[in-house]
Amino acid sequence: MSAKRKLTIGILAHVDAGKTSLTECLLHQAGATKAQGSVDKGSAITDGLALEKSRGISIKAASVNFSWKQTQFQLVDTPGHIDFAAEVDRSLSILDAVILVVSAKEGVQAHTLNLWENLKERNLPVIIFFNKIDRDGVFPEQVFNDFQKELGAKLFALNLPDLSDSQQIQVMPFEACRNHTDHAILDSSLENLAECDEAFLEKYLEGNIGEMSTILAQALPHIQNGSLHPVLFGSAKLGLGIYELLDQLEKLISTPQNYFCNPAAKVFKVEFHDKLGRLAYIKSYGGLLKTKDSIPSQEMGKEIKINQIFKAEAGGLEQVAELNQGEIGLITTSDIILAGDILGNEKLADSYSKISNAVLAVEVKAVEDKDYQKLGEALEILNLEDPILDFKWFKEDREFHIKILGPIQTEVLKDSLSQRWEIEAEFLPPKVIYKETPAQSAEGFVRYWMPKPCWAIMTFMIEPGEAGSGVNFENKVRTSDISQKYINEVKRAIPWTLKQGLHGYEVTDIKITLIKGEEHNVHSNPGDFLLATPMGIMRGLENAGTDLLEPMYAFEIKAHQDYLGSVSSDLSQMRATLESPLFDGEFFILKGRVAVAEAMDYAIQFSATTSGKGRLKLSLDGYEKTTLTEEKIRPYKGVSPLDESQWILHMRGAFKADERMMG
Missing domain, CATH: 3.40.50.300 (P-loop containing nucleotide triphosphate hydrolases)
Structure with a gap:
């Protein structure tokens, strides 16, 4: 090593x-x-x-x-x-x-x-x-x-720029700045250190700061602890x-300590190589990883075998036999590994908030019909490389749908399809991804007992949840009425049941309670409850009705005061809610909230309004109820559980619809 x-x-x-x-x-x-x-x-x-x-x-x-x-x-x-x-x-x-x-x-x-x-x-x-x-x-x-x-x-400058001669721009190391401590950058740095370090504060107040190398040594622990x-x-x-x-x-930078004795790794990127095929970028957090080793995939719930290991050097990929803890490598495996997967049994999941939140959806079409199948396969590969696309292939409707973060991404995807696969594709205008939530409380009853052998009878209580609460399930049925193995199937069915609600959007902020039900000691099997759960929950949603939730942006704008009137006017036309502006010299800072649907193209408009000299920060800021209009409704993709006879046939395999409804 x-x-x-x-x-x-x-x-x-x-x-x-x-x-x-x-x-x-x-x-x-x-x-x-x-x-x-x-x-x-x-x-x-x-x-x-x-x-x-x-x-x-x-x-x-x-x-x-x-x-x-x-x-x-x-x-x-x-x-x-x-x-x-x-x-x-x-x-x-x-x-x-x-x-x-x-x-x-x-x-x-x-x-x-x-x-x-x-x-x-x-x-x-x-x-x-x-x-x-x-x-x-x-x-x-x-x-x-x-x-x-x-x-x-609180910043601490480790060097000082010297721009006095435009033909000979220089930077001076901190240790050489003894005669420049009155420079605004150094003065502010020393003041910041004084606020963190009492010993230095006394010297600073006395005007006797000492040698620059000594100051640097005093600053080091405060830099390392993040002050x-x-x-x-x-x-x-x-x-x-x-x-x-x-x-x-x-x-x-201190040496990290977050390593384990047992093999463990995090997959942070997947890409396709012309010769090597699918490559997974991993960072090892545990014991030695070697070629031909098997290691559990937490995403797939099974062991995967590492076929080859590479390291990325400046001259290209270099094949190696093993990967030590703390090292980044690229592995090949026969399994479809995904970015974000954890390899091994350790807890390495990332629970921090994301910069990226996809709230726009686009439909992708092949310009030439002969490329339809090829386009679907290419989008599946792009989705493996970037799971945020959340690619859906609705085969009955011959439609491809993906989620995006912004318009530049669609341009790049279009170029990528053309250059990598020689497919000309068009991207329809992006649409906002709404969500649904129950409008009121209601029950949903399902009785699946024909044609035998099958038996699953359940009553669900559907209730609105608190904003931001997601999906909550509770079982109040005794195990003497429905066995735990069947309850497990109910739980398994809930996430994909809620992928599409009454208006075609994912259902959230919902409480689902199984309040009554029964199994049959001869005719029941786990698949019956997996099949019946969507029918019962969707029936409950139909009885309750659903409200539409639209994504909201929080915005922060900084620009010259000359633009305040025109920017405020633009925001008012978008029905944004505005806080009182703050003023900083010749600039104003304006914060507020606006619907994503209203602000989709605002970055372009803002740049034009401020002649490219303003700053606009948009960040996803939750969801709010909005009015339901015809253009916001999406048709249900695949077979709806509300069409019970067709749903039963579909689930029993009499005909095939989009298998991703089961994903």
């Missing part, structure tokens, strides 16, 4: 902050690449997709290894565009620390706020890299102060601050 410790570092940023360029600099500085890759030239190591090269943006998370001093780094470059935030969510779950890249020119942007909130929740160590200090019109003091003010963070957040200024374009960033990653 290598003597070097292993750290998994993620690079996160708002789109176009220079994240992938910084990754290429780190790889080159560390000696992992002979020539530095370029996003503009399409030669970036971590932008492997043709789409990424042509568009100049990261679409998929990419992992690559390099060494620096006594540490083996596993660097994960993530997409910066909000439409690909699901890739960021999956990557965050396996990181030991993060480099948060912020453009010194644009400052704190909308997605920076999303990322910061998620990083704080996870309590991940963060080094902030203010990039692009070589750009015209950069004011380092302002971006430093804005970050502190807007994100509520202070370290900052480096630099330019990926000019290679400034890169060596210092590598050194600080080595010094500041």
